[in-house]
Amino acid sequence: MSHTPHLYDYVVIGGGTAGSVIASRLTENPDVTVAVIEGGPSDVGRDDVLILRRWMGLLGGDLDYDYPTVEQPRGNSHIRHSRARVLGGCSSHNTLISFKPLPSDWDEWEQAGAKGWGAVPMEAYFARLKNNIVSVDEKDRNAIARDFVDAAQAALGVPRVEGFNKKPFTEGAGFFDLAYHPETNKRSSASVAYLHPVLDERPNLTILLETWAYRLEITEGRAEGVHVRTKDGEELLIRARSEVVLCAGAVDSPRLLLHSGIGPRADLEELGIPVVHDLPGVGENLLDHPESVIVWETHGPIPENSAMDSDAGLFVRRDPENPGPDLMFHFYQIPFTDNPERLGYERPRHGVSMTPNIPKPKSRGRLYLTSADPEVKPALDFRYFTDEDDYDARTLVDGIRIAREIAKAEPLAGWLGREVCPGPEITGDEELSEYARKVAHTVYHPAGTCKMGAADDELAVVDLELRIRGLEGIRIADASVFPTMTAVNPMIGVLMVGERAVDLIGGGAR
Numbered sequence: 207m208s209h210t211p212h213l214y215d216y217v218v219i220g221g222g223t224a225g226s227v228i229a230s231r232l233t234e235n236p237d238v239t240v241a242v243i244e245g246g247p248s249d250v251g252r253d254d255v256l257i258l259r260r261w262m263g264l265l266g267g268d269l270d271y272d273y274p275t276v277e278q279p280r281g282n283s284h285i286r287h288s289r290a291r292v293l294g295g296c297s298s299h300n301t302l303i304s305f306k307p308l309p310s311d312w313d314e315w316e317q318a319g320a321k322g323w324g325a326v327p328m329e330a331y332f333a334r335l336k337n338n339i340v341s342v343d344e345k346d347r348n349a350i351a352r353d354f355v356d357a358a359q360a361a362l363g364v365p366r367v368e369g370f371n372k373k374p375f376t377e378g379a380g381f382f383d384l385a386y387h388p389e390t391n392k393r394s395s396a397s398v399a400y401l402h403p404v405l406d407e408r409p410n411l412t413i414l415l416e417t418w419a420y421r422l423e424i425t426e427g428r429a430e431g432v433h434v435r436t437k438d439g440e441e442l443l444i445r446a447r448s449e450v451v452l453c454a455g456a457v458d459s460p461r462l463l464l465h466s467g468i469g470p471r472a473d474l475e476e477l478g479i480p481v482v483h484d485l486p487g488v489g490e491n492l493l494d495h496p497e498s499v500i501v502w503e504t505h506g507p508i509p510e511n512s513a514m515d516s517d518a519g520l521f522v523r524r525d526p527e528n529p530g531p532d533l534m535f536h537f538y539q540i541p542f543t544d545n546p547e548r549l550g551y552e553r554p555r556h557g558v559s560m561t562p563n564i565p566k567p568k569s570r571g572r573l574y575l576t577s578a579d580p581e582v583k584p585a586l587d588f589r590y591f592t593d594e595d596d597y598d599a600r601t602l603v604d605g606i607r608i609a610r611e612i613a614k615a616e617p618l619a620g621w622l623g624r625e626v627c628p629g630p631e632i633t634g635d636e637e638l639s640e641y642a643r644k645v646a647h648t649v650y651h652p653a654g655t656c657k658m659g660a661a662d663d664e665l666a667v668v669d670l671e672l673r674i675r676g677l678e679g680i681r682i683a684d685a686s687v688f689p690t691m692t693a694v695n696p697m698i699g700v701l702m703v704g705e706r707a708v709d710l711i712g713g714g715a716r
């Protein structure tokens with residue numbers, strides 16, 4: 207163990223989506239020093255990362271932590287949860303679909319105990335984002351995706367939306383907003399927007415790349431810093447004069463806490479991890495957006511142009527009592543048969559897919575350790591489709607039926623040949639549910655495992671200022687603090703949490 211004094215004002219663990227925002231903003235003040243501990247390499251100059259349309263090539267590769275799920279008796283046990291191991295985190299390998307969370311999403315957080323995080327106070331943080339958020343460019347609008355939007359409108363009577371972030375919506379079809387630069391197809395990820403412009407000009411910002419944080423140093427209830435292992439295997443203690451800010455994401459933030467003895471006492475004791483702070487909510491409330499898929503063969507090849515092969519989508523509100531949408535679809539200009547192939551379906555040469563997902567799923571999962579060894583991946587039990595009234599599975603069945611209605615409508619119908627999966631013969635509730643669950647996939651949105659909540663909520667991990675309850679000198683800011691899932695894709699919500707965290711920490715040049 208080295209005894210070199212590595213001392214900074216703030217230590218940010220994870221240079222990902224939220225971590226990039228926080229490190230960039232805090233170092234706007236030249237008198238503040240920040241160290242970022244990032245498990246992955248830099249994304250600078252790497253076209254495999256920076257070109258948005260190459261995102262699928264990153265899944266399961268060298269830059270992916272690639273977390274398995276534990277067996278899912280009601281769902282698909284084969285889902286691999288991609289989590290990026292690179293500067294910018296998941297914003298460097300995701301599809302950058304950019305939705306400002308709906309007012310009803312933030313208001314639901316308040317109702318869940320996150321007082322002060324409602325739609326009105328959160329609005330200002332969207333305007334602060336530095337990412338280049340624009341609608342899918344005209345040149346990237348594929349003819350079949352345009353026809354999907356028209357067909358959805360015709361079949362369902364939903365409005366066409368041009369700019370989903372312009373005003374709150376409950377339903378509608380349209381091209382997404384993306385955080386990208388259309389002229390080059392380059393990402394406007396958290397690292398590109400927040401870190402690249404300042405990397406060479408801020409001596410107060412230190413980024414330790416390919417360095418893994420494996421245990422927090424807590425002394426008498428205060429976070430003093432974090433133990434890390436560098437790329438060369440050197441073990442260091444990186445110390446924080448003011449605060450540690452944990453931004454390792456919904457999987458790795460609770461994982462690091464548990465390995466540091468912060469979590470449910472009985473679980474820690476069973477693994478022989480010395481209990482530093484009994485905090486029962488760590489790893490609970492594991493949320494996600496599960497999705498299913500329906501695939502059609504097309505009569506011929508599909509035009510090539512696209513931003514990232516899933517540029518348009520649809521929101522539906524089946525229950526008018528809901529404050530927001532309760533069913534969402536991505537439209538893929540490719541046959542997305544990875545999961546159906548396991549059941550024996552074939553990948554057509556040319557095809558398209560609709561992936562219905564559950565904006566507000568009711569099943570709740572749990573993340574836990576199976577070993578005291580920090581190298582062993584944590585167990586992710588999403589408990590997919592286990593909610594009592596079967597709402598989640600029924601939502602996907604509705605989704606498949608609605609997708610078929612759209613496929614019958616022109617101008618989309620003229621493109622489509624046979625329905626490859628589940629296949630037109632699968633029509634009953636039971637068989638559709640069985641299919642939808644067995645081929646279910648994730649939209650890759652794990653969240654909620656260190657949730658923010660009120661003082662009387664014993665499962666809350668952080669308070670309303672994102673401080674870990676019962677400890678000093680440490681906050682969490684990433685997708686793990688979400689008390690409930692946003693109806694829309696969560697990345698913009700994560701960036702906004704990052705911007706707000708800076709205000710709460712009291713840093714930045716503002």
Ligand SMILES: Cc1cc2nc3c(=O)[nH]c(=O)nc-3n(C[C@H](O)[C@H](O)[C@H](O)COP(=O)(O)OP(=O)(O)OC[C@H]3O[C@@H](n4cnc5c(N)ncnc54)[C@H](O)[C@@H]3O)c2cc1C
Pocket residue numbers: 219220221222223224225243244245246288289290291292293294295296297299300301302303304305417418419420453454455456458459462649650651652683684685686694695696697698700
């Ligand atoms: C394939 C994919 C597609 C997606 N598409 C979209 C989309 O289009 N729109 C959308 O809104 N959302 C999308 N998401 C979800 C969205 O990207 C995430 O919710 C969001 O980026 C999470 O941000 P975060 O800050 O919580 O974590 P991350 O961005 O994952 O950041 C965590 C960082 O911490 C680092 N790290 C973790 N543990 C350690 C450790 N112990 N030591 C050192 N470093 C560590 C990681 O390397 C990483 O850089 C997608 C996700 C995936 C995986």
